[in-house]
Amino acid sequence: MNLTAExxxxxxxxxxxxxHYQPKVSFLTGRVEGAEAxxxxxxxxxxxxxxxxxxxxxxxEGMVADLTRHMFPRLLEDLSRVHAERxxxxxxxxxxxxxxxxxxxxxxVQDAIANQRIRGPHLEIEITEGVAVSREExxxxxxxxxxxxxxxxxxxxxxxxxxxxETLSRLxxxxxxxxxxxxxxxxxxTKTATMVRTSIAMAQLLxxxxxxxxxxxxxxxxxxxxxxCSEAQGYWIxxxxxxxxxxxxxxxxxxxxxxxxxxxxxxxxTHAWQYKLxxxxxxxxxxxxxxxxxxxxxLHMSHQECALGDWYHGLGQALSGDPDFDSLDRPHRxxxxxxxxxxxxxxxxxxxxxIRDLINDLAEQSNALSGSLQRLETRLLFEELxxxx
Ligand code: C2E
Ligand code: MG
Ligand code: MG
Numbered sequence: 119m120n121l122t123a124e125x126x127x128x129x130x131x132x133x134x135x136x137x138h139y140q141p142k143v144s145f146l147t148g149r150v151e152g153a154e155a156x157x158x159x160x161x162x163x164x165x166x167x168x169x170x171x172x173x174x175x176x177x178x179e180g181m182v183a184d185l186t187r188h189m190f191p192r193l194l195e196d197l198s199r200v201h202a203e204r205x206x207x208x209x210x211x212x213x214x215x216x217x218x219x220x221x222x223x224x225x226x227v228q229d230a231i232a233n234q235r236i237r238g239p240h241l242e243i244e245i246t247e248g249v250a251v252s253r254e255e256x257x258x259x260x261x262x263x264x265x266x267x268x269x270x271x272x273x274x275x276x277x278x279x280x281x282x283x284e285t286l287s288r289l290x291x292x293x294x295x296x297x298x299x300x301x302x303x304x305x306x307x308t309k310t311a312t313m314v315r316t317s318i319a320m321a322q323l324l325x326x327x328x329x330x331x332x333x334x335x336x337x338x339x340x341x342x343x344x345x346x347c348s349e350a351q352g353y354w355i356x357x358x359x360x361x362x363x364x365x366x367x368x369x370x371x372x373x374x375x376x377x378x379x380x381x382x383x384x385x386x387x388t389h390a391w392q393y394k395l396x397x398x399x400x401x402x403x404x405x406x407x408x409x410x411x412x413x414x415x416x417l418h419m420s421h422q423e424c425a426l427g428d429w430y431h432g433l434g435q436a437l438s439g440d441p442d443f444d445s446l447d448r449p450h451r452x453x454x455x456x457x458x459x460x461x462x463x464x465x466x467x468x469x470x471x472x473i474r475d476l477i478n479d480l481a482e483q484s485n486a487l488s489g490s491l492q493r494l495e496t497r498l499l500f501e502e503l504x505x506x507x
Contacts, residue, residue, distance in 0.1 A: 121172055123179040130188050134160055137189070137196060138358035139209070141367065142329065142351045145343055146433065148376030150368060152208035154244065154351060155193055156358045157185075173214075183220045186213055190226050194235050196361050201240070204368040210242035210272065218245075218257045224264060231267050238268020244295060246274045254288060261290050272329065277317065286324075293348075294321040298332020301352070305338060318347045322384045322425070323391055339375065346380035346387075377502060378429065382495050385426035386488060389453060393484045396460055400473055403464045421454035442494040449486040456480050 129135060139153035159167040176182045193211055200207050217223055227243075230236050243264065261271055272293035273286055277300060286294070296317055303310040314330075321328035333339050333352030342350060355374060359367055421427045430446060437443040460476050 121167075121175050123175070123181060126172060126176055126179070126181055126185070129159055130185070132162075134162075135185070135189060135192075136160065136360070137193060137211075138360055139196075139364040140351055140358040141356045141364070142210075142349045143355050143374045144349055144376070145347055146376055146378065146381055146429070148374040150207070150372075151349060152210065152242070153364060154358075155196070155209055155211045157189060157212075158358075158360075177214060177216070182214055183217045183223065186217055186223055187226065190223075190230075194230055197236060197240060199361065200365065200368070203365055206240070207368070208240050208242055208270075210244050212244045212246055212274065214246050215257065218260055221260065224260045227264060227269060228267060231269075238264075239270070242270045242272055242293065244272045244274040245289075245291075258289060265290055265292065270327075272327075277313070291326060293327040293329055295329045295331055298330075298352070301330060301332045301334070301338050301342075305335075305341070311341075314342075315345050318345050319384070319387055322346060322388060342380075343375060343377050344379045344383065346384035350374075377498075378434065379495060379498055379502070381425060381429055382491055382498070385424075385429075386491050386495075388425065389450075389484065389487055392453070392457065393480060396457060396480060397477060399464070400460060400477055404470060404473060407464075407467055419454070421451045424454070426450060427454075437494075440494070442490045442497070445490045446487065446494070449483040449490070452483045453480065453487060456483065 136158055137155040138158050139155055141150045141153050143149065144151045157169050157173075159169075159172060161167060173182065176185050189211075193209065197207075197209050200209070213223065227241065231238055265271065270292040271290065272295050273289075273291045274295045275297040276286070276294050278297045294317065296314060300310055300314050304314050318328045327348040328346075329349045329351060330342055330347050331351045333342065333350045333354050335354055338352075339350055339354055356367060422431055426446070427450065430443075430450070434443065456476060456479060460473075460480070463472055463476060
């Protein structure tokens with residue numbers, strides 16, 4: 119079919135565009151957390167034109183921003199129906215980075231939040247295309263404004279084309295969406311599986327969520343379950359659904375396999391990482407006491423705020439009474455307290471012996487935490503195996 123800009127304009131006037139919603143499931147809870155809105159064009163004869171057939175045209179005609187402006191009110195209407203009838207779902211919508219040049223979009227989102235039509239945490243923006251360096255500063259400013267309003271920003275199709283480490287390091291993303299091509303390849307390639315695992319670990323250490331799209335089989339879902347990825351999306355869970363079908367789907371309140379193992383592994387990773395960062399910072403201080411210590415903010419948070427603490431005080435409480443679960447709390451709290459004490463000690467230029475004692479205390483806490491996490495993980499793995507048998 120040979121589409122023209124005029125066809126797109128007419129389709130907007132006739133209201134032929136709508137969103138289909140593809141659910142995203144949390145690996146930790148096995149429940150739907152929200153969905154991605156994917157645009158659909160329904161022709162008068164009832165057939166559907168997929169976005170890959172008209173988004174590139176809209177882009178080359180400079181019409182994507184018009185399309186987004188046209189569709190955003192629709193998204194808000196759908197969101198309020200989902201919230202009224204089902205739950206606190208977060209809906210994600212796609213924009214190409216070029217659209218950020220147009221302050222109109224950011225204003226639409228900001229106005230919707232200011233008028234209390236939505237709350238920031240209910241909205242995620244998936245950014246699809248590369249970002250030209252010349253526009254970097256203004257884009258970062260606009261994205262930061264959205265983040266401040268609570269909206270989350272996901273880098274879509276991570277690992278392909280422009281969705282690279284370079285873009286990730288420059289823009290304030292709060293989620294990483296790995297490209298679906300990795301899922302298929304990871305099943306047959308240990309190299310790809312390693313890349314998936316390290317990308318998830320990288321997201322964790324950057325303090326952002328990771329989402330795997332294109333999960334088509336139970337085998338892929340189960341493989342990812344223990345990797346520490348936050349959410350899954352794909353045909354095995356559900357294809358994209360028209361709004362009414364999505365509401366039905368949510369009404370069934372289905373549960374998918376879930377496991378705390380991935381989260382426990384990520385907790386081990388962050389705490390070991392935090393431990394090493396602190397040790398490096400303290401040794402740098404011992405070498406030169408004039409260097410003030412600094413560690414990334416998201417690692418220096420309260421023991422209830424970090425991923426482990428959030429789980430421990432929330433869902434994890436189902437394991438309360440288990441000696442390894444219970445023994446996580448003390449060293450965990452202490453590690454977070456020590457983090458603050460260490461920063462404080464370097465700022466007030468404490469004597470070397472104080473730093474030495476803090477390092478030794480930290481090493482002990484870290485060992486205790488790792489030991490409990492490891493024993494708990496092994497036992498939970500055996501329990502999951504038994505349940506599968
Ligand atoms: P995307 O954002 O990466 O969306 C994921 C695409 O993968 C969707 O295709 C979805 O239907 C498809 N998909 C989902 N699960 C599976 C699976 O298990 N296996 C396979 N093979 N595919 C799966 P769709 O809906 O055709 O969208 C294609 C692309 O069009 C999107 O890729 C996105 O970049 C773009 N797009 C969609 N809606 C919009 C929109 O409203 N605005 C803009 N600017 N772009 C959009
Ligand atoms: Mg997307
Ligand atoms: Mg994608």
